[in-house]
Amino acid sequence: MAASSKLMHKVFKDASQFLKVGCRLQAQNVICRHASHFTYFKDEPLKEFGDTSKTNMFQAINSAMDIALDTDSSAVVFGEDVAFGGVFRCSMGLQEKHGKDRVFNSPLCEQGIVAFGIGLSVAGSTAISEIQFADYIFPAFDQIVNEAAKFRYRSGNLSNCGSLTIRAPCSAVGHGGLYHSQSPEAYFAHTPGLKIVIPRGPYKAKGLLLSCIRDKDPCLFFEPKILYRTAEEEVPVNDYTLPLGKADIVKAGSDITLVGWGTQVHVLLEVAKLAEEQFNVSCEVIDIVSILPWDKNTVCESVKKTGRVMIAHEAPLTNGFGAEIAATIQEECFLYLESPVKRVTGFDTPFPLIFEPFYIPSKWRCLQAVKETVHY
Amino acid sequence: MHSKLILRNLRAVGTAVRCFQSSCASSSTQLNLETQNDSRNSSAPVFPVDFTSKLQVTTERDVAKIPIYQVLGSDGRLTDSDQRIDVDEETTVKMYEAMMRQNILDGILYQAQRQGRISFYMTSFGEEGVAVGSASALESTDLVYGQYREAGVLMWRGFTLSDFINQCYSNDEDLGRGRQMPVHYGSRKLNFITLSSPLATQVPQAVGSAYAFKLAKNGRCVIAYFGEGAASEGDTHAAFNFAATLQCPVILFCRNNGYAISTPSREQYRGDAIAGRAVGYGLAAVRVDGNDIFAVRNATKYARDYCMSNNIGVVIEAMTYRVGHHSTSDDSSAYRSKEEVEDWDKSYNPITRLRLFMEHSNWWNEEKEKLLAKQIKADVLKAVAEAEKKLKPEISELFTDVYYEMPDHLMEQSAYLADHLKKYGEHYPLDNYKK
Numbered sequence: 001m002a003a004s005s006k007l008m009h010k011v012f013k014d015a016s017q018f019l020k021v022g023c024r025l026q027a028q029n030v031i032c033r034h035a036s037h038f039t040y041f042k043d044e045p046l047k048e049f050g051d052t053s054k055t056n057m058f059q060a061i062n063s064a065m066d067i068a069l070d071t072d073s074s075a076v077v078f079g080e081d082v083a084f085g086g087v088f089r090c091s092m093g094l095q096e097k098h099g100k101d102r103v104f105n106s107p108l109c110e111q112g113i114v115a116f117g118i119g120l121s122v123a124g125s126t127a128i129s130e131i132q133f134a135d136y137i138f139p140a141f142d143q144i145v146n147e148a149a150k151f152r153y154r155s156g157n158l159s160n161c162g163s164l165t166i167r168a169p170c171s172a173v174g175h176g177g178l179y180h181s182q183s184p185e186a187y188f189a190h191t192p193g194l195k196i197v198i199p200r201g202p203y204k205a206k207g208l209l210l211s212c213i214r215d216k217d218p219c220l221f222f223e224p225k226i227l228y229r230t231a232e233e234e235v236p237v238n239d240y241t242l243p244l245g246k247a248d249i250v251k252a253g254s255d256i257t258l259v260g261w262g263t264q265v266h267v268l269l270e271v272a273k274l275a276e277e278q279f280n281v282s283c284e285v286i287d288i289v290s291i292l293p294w295d296k297n298t299v300c301e302s303v304k305k306t307g308r309v310m311i312a313h314e315a316p317l318t319n320g321f322g323a324e325i326a327a328t329i330q331e332e333c334f335l336y337l338e339s340p341v342k343r344v345t346g347f348d349t350p351f352p353l354i355f356e357p358f359y360i361p362s363k364w365r366c367l368q369a370v371k372e373t374v375h376y
Numbered sequence: 377m378h379s380k381l382i383l384r385n386l387r388a389v390g391t392a393v394r395c396f397q398s399s400c401a402s403s404s405t406q407l408n409l410e411t412q413n414d415s416r417n418s419s420a421p422v423f424p425v426d427f428t429s430k431l432q433v434t435t436e437r438d439v440a441k442i443p444i445y446q447v448l449g450s451d452g453r454l455t456d457s458d459q460r461i462d463v464d465e466e467t468t469v470k471m472y473e474a475m476m477r478q479n480i481l482d483g484i485l486y487q488a489q490r491q492g493r494i495s496f497y498m499t500s501f502g503e504e505g506v507a508v509g510s511a512s513a514l515e516s517t518d519l520v521y522g523q524y525r526e527a528g529v530l531m532w533r534g535f536t537l538s539d540f541i542n543q544c545y546s547n548d549e550d551l552g553r554g555r556q557m558p559v560h561y562g563s564r565k566l567n568f569i570t571l572s573s574p575l576a577t578q579v580p581q582a583v584g585s586a587y588a589f590k591l592a593k594n595g596r597c598v599i600a601y602f603g604e605g606a607a608s609e610g611d612t613h614a615a616f617n618f619a620a621t622l623q624c625p626v627i628l629f630c631r632n633n634g635y636a637i638s639t640p641s642r643e644q645y646r647g648d649a650i651a652g653r654a655v656g657y658g659l660a661a662v663r664v665d666g667n668d669i670f671a672v673r674n675a676t677k678y679a680r681d682y683c684m685s686n687n688i689g690v691v692i693e694a695m696t697y698r699v700g701h702h703s704t705s706d707d708s709s710a711y712r713s714k715e716e717v718e719d720w721d722k723s724y725n726p727i728t729r730l731r732l733f734m735e736h737s738n739w740w741n742e743e744k745e746k747l748l749a750k751q752i753k754a755d756v757l758k759a760v761a762e763a764e765k766k767l768k769p770e771i772s773e774l775f776t777d778v779y780y781e782m783p784d785h786l787m788e789q790s791a792y793l794a795d796h797l798k799k800y801g802e803h804y805p806l807d808n809y810k811k
Contacts, residue, residue: 084638084711105643107608108575108636136574139610175495177557179573318785347774347789353495354546354554355774357804358793364800 036174036226037362038266041250042233043203049236058228060202060235061090061167064209065128067239069098072126075213077103079113079130079167087132088169088228114140114166118148121161121218128213134170134222135179141187148218149193162216167209169225170198171263171314172360177353180225183262183315183346185291188220189324195219195244196291198262201231204289207242215244224262247295249302253284256308256374259299259325261288264312264361271366278367281374291321299325300332307338308373312361317345339376344369442651442663444695447670450723452732461670462677463512465739471512471532471669472734473748475504475727478528480752481537482700485544488760489558489704494544496558500525502667502699505726506631507601508532509672510692514599514680519585520568521578521600524559525631525698529601533566537759547766548810553777554769576602576609579628583619583689586626590687597680599627604693605636607650619689620658626689627679628659631666633698638711651693659689666694667726670733697724767810771797 045052055063068075077091077098083105085092095103106113110131117127131137137144144166152160171183188196195217199205205223212219250265251272258268265287272283284302288294303309309329311322326341344361352359449455463471482499489497500507507528514520520529527540539551543561546554552562552570562570569578582600589596606612607630619626630650634641641649654661660682664675672694679690697720701708708717722728734740775782775790782790797804 080636081638083643087637087705105639107644108605108639109608109610111610112608138574175557177560177573178555180557317789347793348786349775349778350555352555352774353557354768355771358771358774358797362803364803365796368796368800 036230037172037357037360038263039270040201040227040231041266041269043201045203045234045236046240049207049240050238052234052236054232055202055206055235056229056232057199057202057205057223058088058090058092060206061209061223062092062094063235063237064206064213065091065094066097067210068126068128068213069094069102071239072213074124074163075102075126075128076120077128077130078106078116080106080108080132082106082130086130088223088225090167090223090228091130110136110138110140111143114143114148114164117164117166118143118151118161118218121164122151122159124163126163126213127161128165129167131166131168133180133225134168134184135182137166137168137184140166144188144194144218144220145191149191151193152217153193160216161218163213164218165209165212165215165221166219167221167223169228170222171224171226172351172356173226174356175353176225176351176356178350181314181351181356183222183313185220185222185261186315186319186321189292189321191292193217194292196222197244197289198222198224198291199227199289200224200250200262200265200287201227202233202235204242204248206235207240208244208289210239211241211244214241219244222262226263245290245293245295247286247288247290247298249284249298250287251283251285253282253306255282255306256284256310256370257299257302257306258283258285258366258370259288259309259311259322260285260313261291262314264314267361267363267366268312271363271370274363274367275370275374279371279374281370283370288325294321294325296325296328296332300329303329303333304336307336308376309337310342310344310366310369310373312344312366312369314346314360316348317343318348320345339373342369342373436647439648439652441648442661442693444663444665445671445675446665446668447674448668448729448733450667450729452729452734452736463670463673465737467512468730468734468737469739471508471673472727472730472740473752474508474528474531475669475730476748477537477752478504478508478531479727480749481527481531481540481756484753484756484760485541485558486700486704488544493764494558495546496704497544498524498559498703499700500527502721502725503631503633503696504528505669505730506666506672506694506696509669509726510599510601510629510676510694512669513673513676514597517567517595518597518599518680519582519589521582521585521598522561522568522571523575523578523602523606523631524571524573525603525633526601527559527561530561530563530566530568533563533568535561535563535566535568537755538762539563541756541759541763542766545763545766546768547763548769549763549766550769553773576606576611576615578602579606579612579615580618582628583615583622583624583626586619586624586689587622590623590625595684597625597627597684599629599676601629601631603636604630604632604634604641604650605639605644607653608636608644616653616657616659616689616691623687624689625683625687627676627683628654628689628691629676630691630693631696632693633666633696635698635702635708635712637702637706638708640712649693651691654691659691660686661691661693663693663695666696667724667729669726669730696726699725768808770810771806 082091117129120127260268268285275281322343507526511529511532542549544558560571579600582598586598651661651663683690699721
């Protein structure tokens, strides 16, 4: 680690001691790692899926890919640093089990990863690709929106790349700053031909990822990276799938509908609790699960019942997917609405490291919005 | 290893090219009109001149690998008695001190991260010679586009310990205003463009800056640093091709440290690595021992002169080794052996190598070494203690610099946040931020 190892060892040891003792007084200004901004709410798996075990989200994703490789001999898993298990450990042990030809590293090139995956899929393989961070997906934008999304349409269904799935960790993590925190779902939601899914925890992640891998259209699977380790619950050990394009009512209520996806679902569940305690308001919380195609029936039915709605997402306000949901609600539920559709989102700025606590749609910003909407 | 500095260019490979006459003649008038003001010769397509009746496939084995230029052996002695070193005692010691300062700063900030004092860190362990050696060969006005493991360039140019540490602590004196993760340094004063995390994006940007400097005839050179992993990105291809076709005086400096996070270079590229690509694009290339600070310095100096006088981009590939983990988010024991790392650190460490040279020259001894390490450690810890006392920037800075002037919708969002914090401020860490 250093030139004269012995001397340096001493330098670093002393420094460590100094940091521990000498700087303790200033430690209140050291706020590098924020505590999670949410409390995880566990899911209950369906009994029909059989035996379960305690599993976190990276393990659930690992299990889904393991099953895909077991049940489909044409399936391959690849991306940057996938071979040793991936930087978030999602592909751990898969190369050892399924071999180097089926689980492998790619060169560091996102456009290459997606294009290679399209080619695999066109030629009959099942391609499970990983982009290391959703923030780094943009070199592959052309391959995703002009190629993967349009392959079937432009050929009159002569060929397709439906067996392509692109996984990417997304969203806030507490210390990711500009380029390890973004939620880019809205860019892709503007592209017909893609399916986009964002799970809220391990149980959903496994079943939805298996659905994406087996779906006949190319899928983007965005995994909120803060959930990889913090989210842990009982997950069925066997093969199961969950429906794409179907929203979940995760908590029933009567006064206002709260809509979110990914990590934000847990923020909203806490907001629902606070609203009930603090001003006796009953919230219905919906996880839309699939961004594209999204389940407008479930959302609109709920809004017609409650008459009020708040949509919350981490991505910036302008042109965030909340805008699409809001527009649809005003069109479908206009006469049922008691107050304007409310959005609580990230601001229209890049995602800033040190201002993250203020940037994200925190439970307090959401709670204020619920209060204002109910008292409109 | 090779002790002679050789710059590979088109002529060195012996591929003669000239205008393919028949194409020249048949070019359309319109095309000629459009390009008549172009100072770059003819617009006609250019093909290799020779035809052959023999069907031959050229493989890797048909092309000689570019050797690694070296000045100092790992014993700290010149590899060749004819070698010349153009630095005196004072400059050599200055280079050594910069590497040591980088090394000790890295050690302490790495531990600060481990203790939860900063959120993230990336060390330059093992690669100090690459950054300091190349920086020492450039003019201070030359523009630098870095990746993230070239903090030594800033160290050489006079970025203070507080400048580094304030950035890592995201405090009010961070020049980047606390917005980016630690190690994303930048300095307008020191002609160092602020780093961004996406890989290789800076490489074609550097080529554009070099073109602007060429037009301005201001004598400034541009250097872009990138890793051998980033060299796989499409942007690096674009940079090589633009540098060649637009004849830009730019140094494209690849730090080949063997790993892109966990991915070994064997899975990153084949053929003659990164330098081997240069000639194919029409750029010049040199491969250098990155752990030999004099070799890096000589190569960079030569490349600078060459690209400035010939308007040809030069690719430098510095062969080195990432001794530390990729970052504090990485544990490299999951994909490489401890022995491998120790071997590189012991046998090929750039700091050790230069110290041995200085000792052989009677410029350095154990006492000076101890004194220097002690002084740097004290300076770093003092700067850390000061940085920890400082508050974070004002919360309103969340909204500034998105645009040159703040548009209405951001003013509204800023006002909304201020109002929210008035009502719910108790739930936020407001005391940590400047008022």
